[in-house]
Amino acid sequence: MAEKYLMKGNEAIAEAAIRNGCIHFFGYPITPQTEVSAYMSKVLPKIGGTFLQAESEIAAINMVLGAASCGVRAMTSSSSPGISLKSEGVSYIAGSDLPCVILNVMRGGPGLGGIQPSQADYWQATKALGHGDFQLLVFAPATVQEIVNLIGTAFDLAEKYRMPALILADGMLGQMMEPVEFPETVSKPAEKPYATTGTQGKRKPNITNSLYLKPDELERTVRERFARYDVIKQNEVRCExxxxxxxxxxxxxxxxxxxxxxxxxxxxxxxxxxxxxxxxxxxxxxxxxxxxxxxxxxxxxxxxxxxxxxxxxxxxxxxxxxxxxxxxxxxxxxxxxxxxxxxxxxxxxxxxx
Incomplete structure (x- = not known):
C-alpha cells in the first residue's frame, strides 16, 4: 500500500510537480498560493533544481518561456491578479508551441479583492488568458489528491500537444490539508525535438519564435494549432x-x-x-x-x-x-x-x- 501524507494543498502541488520531473520553478509570492513557492524554494536547491523568485509575475512567466524552450519541465504559480500579469507571456508561450504548467489558486476579485476562495477566473482561464487565437488545457481539481494526480497529466498533455496547461484551483483547495498518495513512478521527460540546447552538428538549429510577419504564414500556423485543438476536444475531455x-x-x-x-x-x-x-x-x-x-x-x-x-x-x-x-x-x-x-x-x- 502506498504511503499517505497529510499535506496542505499548495505543498502537495509542489511535491507532485517535483515528482513528475519539474525541477525548474519561477514564481512570485501572492496569497493564497505563496506556500507553493516557499516549498519549491526549500526543496529544489537540494536536488539540483532551479528555484527563482522573479522580480515580478511578468518576469517569472518569461523565465518559464525560456526554460520550456530548452525542453525541460517548467512551472509557475500565482493567484488571480498575478495570473493577469502573466497573460502576455502565456500568449507568447502558446504562440511558440511550448509546453508548461501554470497554477492559479484563485482569490476573490476584481482588483485586489480578497484572499478568500473564488471561481471568478473561469472566463479568464477558458476564454481569454492572453491575446490572440489560442487555448490552454484547463484542469479543475476538486480534492488535494486530484490536484496531485492532475499535475502529471497536465505536464504529459502539455508536452504531447505542445501548449500550456493551467491548473485552476482556489484558495480553499490550496489551503486545506488532506491525506494524499504520490505516484510510485513518474513519467521521465524525453528529449524534445524542439529544444534549443545546441545542435552538436547533428541537426539544424531550433528557433523559439511567436513572430510571423507574413500574414499567410501566421494564418497557417494558427490553423495548424487549431487542428490540434480539435484532436484534444475529441480525446482529452474529462468529467465525473x-x-x-x-x-x-x-x-x-x-x-x-x-x-x-x-x-x-x-x-x-x-x-x-x-x-x-x-x-x-x-x-x-x-x-x-x-x-x-x-x-x-x-x-x-x-x-x-x-x-x-x-x-x-x-x-x-x-x-x-x-x-x-x-x-x-x-x-x-x-x-x-x-x-x-x-x-x-x-x-x-x-x-x-
Missing amino acids: EYLTDDADIILVAYGATARVVRSAVEDARACGIKAGLIRPITLWPFPEEAIRKAAARVDHMITVEMSMGQMVEDVRLYANGQCDVHFFGRTGGIVPTPAEVLEQIKKYAGGAE
Missing part, C-alpha cells in the same frame, strides 16, 4: 457524473464547489428528489457532450459557482435550449453551503420532501 442516470434535476459544478454540491445532491436524494451532479474536470476542453445528453433528459439544470456566473454560460450554450438552466452562486470569497444549494434544488424540482 454522480447519480445522473435516473436524475430528474442535474447540477453542474467544478472544483471545491462540486464537493458542496455533491453533499446537497445526497441531501436532496434523502428528501425524495432525484438530483445528480456533472463535475467538469477539464474546463477546456469542456464536457460538451455530457451537458447535451443531460439537458435532453431533464427539465432543469442548476450551475453552482463561487462567482456571479461564468461557467453557466457554457452550460447554457451546450444545453442549447433543451432544458431550463439556472444559476446559483456566492462571491466575494463566500463558499455556498449544502443547505443553500438544497434550497435551490427544491425550488426547481417542486419542493419534494
